[in-house]
Amino acid sequence: xxxxxxxxxxxxxxxxxxxxxxxxxxxxxxxxxxxxxxxxxxxxxxxxxxxxxxxxxxxxxxxxxxxxxxxxxxxxxxxxxxxxxxxxxxxxxxxxxxxxxxxxxxxxxxxxxxxxxxxxxxxxxxxxxxxxxxxxxxxxxxxxxxxxxxxxxxxxxxxxxxxxxxxxxxxxxxxxxxxxxxxxxxxxxxxxxxxxxxxxxxxxxxxxxxxxxxxxxxxxxxxxxxxxxxxxxxxxxxxxxxxxxxxxxxxxxxxxxxxxxxxxxxxxxxxxxxxxxxxxxxxxxxxxxxxxxxxxxxxxxxxxxxxxxxxxxxxxxxxxxxxxxxxxxxxxxxxxxxxxxxxxxxxxxxxxxxxxxxxxxxxxxxxxxxxxxxxxxxxxxxxxxxxxxxxxxxxxxxxxxxxxxxxxxxxxxxxxxxxxxxxxxxxxxxxxxxxxxxxxxxxxxxxxxxxxxxxxxxxxxxxxxxxxxxxxxxxxxxxxxxxxxxxxxxxxxxxxxxxxxxxxxxxxxxxxxxxxxxxxxxxxxxxxxxxxxxxxxxxxxxxxxxxxxxxxxxxxxxxxxxxx
Amino acid sequence: xxxxxxxxxxxxxxxxxxxxxxxxxxxxxxxxxxxxxxxxxxxxxxxxxxxxxxxxxxxxxxxxxxxxxxxxxxxxxxxxxxxxxxxxxxxxxxxxxxxxxxxxxxxxxxxxxxxxxxxxxxxxxxxxxxxxxxxxxxxxxxxxxxxxxxxxxxxxxxxxxxxxxxxxxxxxxxxxxxxxxxxxxxxxxxxxxxxxxxxxxxxxxxxxxxxxxxxxxxxxxxxxxxxxxxxxxxxxxxxxxxxxxxxxxxxxxxxxxxxxxxxxxxxxxxxxxxxxxxxxxxxxxxxxxxxxxxxxxxxxxxxxxxxxxxxxxxxxxxxxxxxxxxxxxxxxxxxxxxxxxxxxxxxxxxxxxxxxxxxxxxxxx
Numbered sequence: 001x002x003x004x005x006x007x008x009x010x011x012x013x014x015x016x017x018x019x020x021x022x023x024x025x026x027x028x029x030x031x032x033x034x035x036x037x038x039x040x041x042x043x044x045x046x047x048x049x050x051x052x053x054x055x056x057x058x059x060x061x062x063x064x065x066x067x068x069x070x071x072x073x074x075x076x077x078x079x080x081x082x083x084x085x086x087x088x089x090x091x092x093x094x095x096x097x098x099x100x101x102x103x104x105x106x107x108x109x110x111x112x113x114x115x116x117x118x119x120x121x122x123x124x125x126x127x128x129x130x131x132x133x134x135x136x137x138x139x140x141x142x143x144x145x146x147x148x149x150x151x152x153x154x155x156x157x158x159x160x161x162x163x164x165x166x167x168x169x170x171x172x173x174x175x176x177x178x179x180x181x182x183x184x185x186x187x188x189x190x191x192x193x194x195x196x197x198x199x200x201x202x203x204x205x206x207x208x209x210x211x212x213x214x215x216x217x218x219x220x221x222x223x224x225x226x227x228x229x230x231x232x233x234x235x236x237x238x239x240x241x242x243x244x245x246x247x248x249x250x251x252x253x254x255x256x257x258x259x260x261x262x263x264x265x266x267x268x269x270x271x272x273x274x275x276x277x278x279x280x281x282x283x284x285x286x287x288x289x290x291x292x293x294x295x296x297x298x299x300x301x302x303x304x305x306x307x308x309x310x311x312x313x314x315x316x317x318x319x320x321x322x323x324x325x326x327x328x329x330x331x332x333x334x335x336x337x338x339x340x341x342x343x344x345x346x347x348x349x350x351x352x353x354x355x356x357x358x359x360x361x362x363x364x365x366x367x368x369x370x371x372x373x374x375x376x377x378x379x380x381x382x383x384x385x386x387x388x389x390x391x392x393x394x395x396x397x398x399x400x401x402x403x404x405x406x407x408x409x410x411x412x413x414x415x416x417x418x419x420x421x422x423x424x425x426x427x428x429x430x431x432x433x434x435x436x437x438x439x440x441x442x443x444x445x446x447x448x449x450x451x452x453x454x455x456x457x458x459x460x461x462x463x464x465x466x467x468x469x470x471x472x473x474x475x476x477x478x479x480x481x482x483x484x485x486x487x488x489x490x491x492x493x494x495x496x497x498x499x500x501x502x503x504x505x506x507x508x509x510x511x512x513x514x515x516x517x518x519x520x521x522x523x524x525x526x527x528x529x530x531x532x533x534x535x536x537x538x539x540x541x542x543x544x545x546x547x548x549x550x551x552x553x554x555x556x557x558x559x560x561x562x563x564x
Numbered sequence: 565x566x567x568x569x570x571x572x573x574x575x576x577x578x579x580x581x582x583x584x585x586x587x588x589x590x591x592x593x594x595x596x597x598x599x600x601x602x603x604x605x606x607x608x609x610x611x612x613x614x615x616x617x618x619x620x621x622x623x624x625x626x627x628x629x630x631x632x633x634x635x636x637x638x639x640x641x642x643x644x645x646x647x648x649x650x651x652x653x654x655x656x657x658x659x660x661x662x663x664x665x666x667x668x669x670x671x672x673x674x675x676x677x678x679x680x681x682x683x684x685x686x687x688x689x690x691x692x693x694x695x696x697x698x699x700x701x702x703x704x705x706x707x708x709x710x711x712x713x714x715x716x717x718x719x720x721x722x723x724x725x726x727x728x729x730x731x732x733x734x735x736x737x738x739x740x741x742x743x744x745x746x747x748x749x750x751x752x753x754x755x756x757x758x759x760x761x762x763x764x765x766x767x768x769x770x771x772x773x774x775x776x777x778x779x780x781x782x783x784x785x786x787x788x789x790x791x792x793x794x795x796x797x798x799x800x801x802x803x804x805x806x807x808x809x810x811x812x813x814x815x816x817x818x819x820x821x822x823x824x825x826x827x828x829x830x831x832x833x834x835x836x837x838x839x840x841x842x843x844x845x846x847x848x849x850x851x852x853x854x855x856x857x858x859x860x861x862x863x864x865x866x867x868x869x870x871x872x873x874x875x876x877x878x879x880x881x882x883x884x885x886x887x888x889x890x891x892x893x894x895x896x897x898x899x900x901x902x903x904x905x906x907x908x909x910x911x912x913x914x915x916x917x918x919x920x921x922x923x924x925x926x927x928x929x
Binding site (some may be wrong): 007019075076079102146147148152154156158160242243244247248249250260264283284285286287288290291292312313314315316319322323326327330331333336337338340341342344347348349350352354362366369370373374377379380381382383384385386388389390450453454456457458460461462463465466468470471493543546547 | 568569570571572582585586589592596597600601603604606608610612613618620621622623624625626627630631634635638639642643645646647648650651652653654656657672697705706707709711713714716717718719720722723724725727728740742743744745746747748749750752753755757918
């Protein structure tokens with residue numbers, strides 16, 4: 001893809017390597033690091049802890065719902081469980097996961113930069129996130145919240161008898177972490193591209209993160225203000241949202257969704273970036289319609305700010321207001337469709353290797369297509385008046401956010417794991433894990449579409465008055481069990497791979513991109529020994545490229561033969 | 565466990581039309597999913613790396629024609645679906661002119677239904693089959709959402725503001741009422757049933773006084789009139805405009821010009837706001853002298869129903885002789901059959917409030 005100034009390839013030394021991990025083993029060196037790669041790893045460890053917490057809460061919710069009268073929890077506890085699940089998963093996992101882990105780690109590597117533009121700000125953003133997360137944990141332990149992650153007023157501002165203010169503070173602080181990361185990304189992408197790396201030579205992963213950062217920057221302050229106003233109303237009874245004090249209860253929803261709908265694109269755009277990288281690599285093909293995929297990211301970012309009112313079709317919005325939001329929402333589906341078609345077209349005349357990352361990327365396509373298309377129901381005025389507030393919505397956004405974001409996160413982690421840790425994981429377990437997650441996911445959420453159509457409202461604790469809901473709920477819970485096992489598989493073998501994994505070569509997939517071609521086996525602290533010069537477009541794959549590493553070399557303890 | 569159900573009962577004509585769109589969308593979604601799925605699987609298998617006997621020359625990475633095609637075709641489909649949904653939404657937002665009113669107060673965690681004839685029900689609602697119903701609702705505390713899946717409609721029940729929904733059940737039966745907006749600890753308790761009764765059963769139900777608590781319930785208009793008198797509203801709001809206050813006769817549906825220049829159509833929400841926060845809506849030419857009254861949402865609803873009734877009679881006399889005749893007949897029936905029927909609205913085609921007005925007028929004559 002590009003030429004370094006000196007011809008000596010940096011990957012040939014077999015002495016004790018010095019890389020970003022081995023450079024210093026002390027705890028202190030990790031916790032005050034300014035290295036974007038180490039910060040990315042800190043983020044990875046932290047988001048996984050939150051993912052675990054959120055999953056346990058989800059487990060309780062699913063278990064309760066297997067019986068029409070609930071199982072072991074009181075309704076109040078049940079409400080705290082689904083709220084904990086939503087708050088933790090969205091504010092402390094999904095919004096953070098791909099940008100702060102993979103984005104942090106690979107953006108500078110893809111750009112040919114030695115670090116992000118503001119390394120100290122990057123570290124600060126991690127600690128803001130950690131601080132916010134700790135506030136969240138304190139809120140959870142000291143009683144939890146029962147308003148749902150959406151904090152609708154006046155329930156949250158006046159009526160709820162739970163830790164609303166603490167939780168809002170947690171989300172508020174985490175918001176600043178996102179803003180800091182976004183600023184860092186935008187400046188880095190603008191100012192720190194390697195010589196020759198023009199805008200249209202950027203990997204689509206970078207474009208996706210660029211669009212995401214703009215959304216974060218424009219949207220997050222709005223939700224921060226909104227949540228602060230809820231706290232102000234709750235603490236000082238200053239009327240903003242509560243009609244009792246002259247406020248407007250629906251105003252909150254407008255302000256909240258003005259951010260929180262684009263937030264869905266914060267979760268999904270980076271995922272799309274990851275998938276673009278992986279499909280191109282394992283199809284050994286240039287991404288079809290590069291400009292269209294890049295432009296559709298920006299289009300999603302722009303249109304995404306004009307659709308928030310579709311959450312309130314049943315709120316009594318006026319006919320024309322609802323019509324506008326419905327139209328815009330129908331249109332925002334188009335750029336997503338364009339991306340899917342372009343990915344599929346990338347496979348045409350490809351040299352396709354079905355490795356674990358590729359399997360996850362294809363799995364992403366399968367789930368995202370269903371998630372995206374079911375969004376059409378929710379965008380549709382006529383149909384949404386029946387479906388809003390039901391399990392149909394729950395199923396839809398889980399297909400997009402879990403199906404989309406988590407599949408892509410796993411795809412990305414499996415793709416870049418060798419670069420991040422220098423180790424391989426066993427291919428066979430990778431594929432088994434993917435299959436279990438993929439099928440568990442459908443088992444969990446497919447029945448929820450039918451539940452929603454039948455009319456089961458979300459956030460109901462029991463439903464003995466509608467026994468026809470039970471079969472689907474039991475099935476869904478069984479699926480959640482499969483899903484849980486599925487998530488454990490990669491966690492186990494990836495952790496084991498840290499110790500037992502085969503040593504990964506510098507470019508096990510023979511992928512294109514500065515992060516693969518111009519760095520050491522595991523990158524050094526400042527990434528590149530020489531700043532690379534880019535002379536070619538992204539994804540300059542050909543069918544004559546070397547194949548990816550063979551599966552037998554990915555087993556635990558396998559040793560790769562020396563290549564000359 | 566019951567046998568598996570895949571779709572809820574269609575208990576209104578609207579539900580049937582809704583489901584046509586729902587299934588059309590489903591067909592479209594399945595078609596696209598299968599299309600993408602088959603295309604991806606086919607390409608994955610055909611161009612698998614181990615398959616060397618396949619033409620991989622002349623790869624293309626850009627094709628404007630294809631890009632335009634797969635932008636334009638989905639856009640057209642999305643627009644068709646959008647307009648189809650818009651038509652349904654228009655229907656769901658536009659109540660029939662001759663709907664009978666039902667008022668709803670939502671509170672943590674119950675639904676209170678109030679029929680204009682004074683019958684109150686908690687978490688249960690009885691309506692006759694085939695008659696359009698318009699529901700006007702308000703919440704006493706947090707946001708709720710009144711949801712009847714078999715009718716395919718739900719709307720928020722907001723604190724501080726009326727919202728409405730309407731439906732015409734065409735199937736006799738018992739259907740679920742849900743609250744589809746999380747409203748606190750016992751959210752899932754906030755449900756009940758709507759009983760759609762045949763006309764004869766509905767008559768019987770009405771004759772029994774509708775509920776088990778009191779047989780002689782007072783109509784909302786009567787209660788409203790009492791509240792109106794008790795609070796001294798009639799001191800200023802009389803049969804004609806005075807220098808102190810405009811008359812409330814013929815108010816509903818009329819355009820009102822405010823002294824800050826706004827033009828507002830007087831609906832239920834306007835009346836409620838004018839009662840509770842009179843300083844926000846001062847009609848042009850008047851001073852803000854009306855005090856603020858501390859009334860419960862239930863009392864306000866009764867006042868609204870009373871003030872609405874003041875509008876119905878005159879227009880009826882002036883514009884619709886046919887209704888007038890029906891009403892006269894109805895009044896005759898009523899006077900023949902005693903007090904309880906006065907509160908009834910069975911199949912007369914005329915709202916009960918007009919009946920009272922007619923009676924009022926005939927007394928004057």
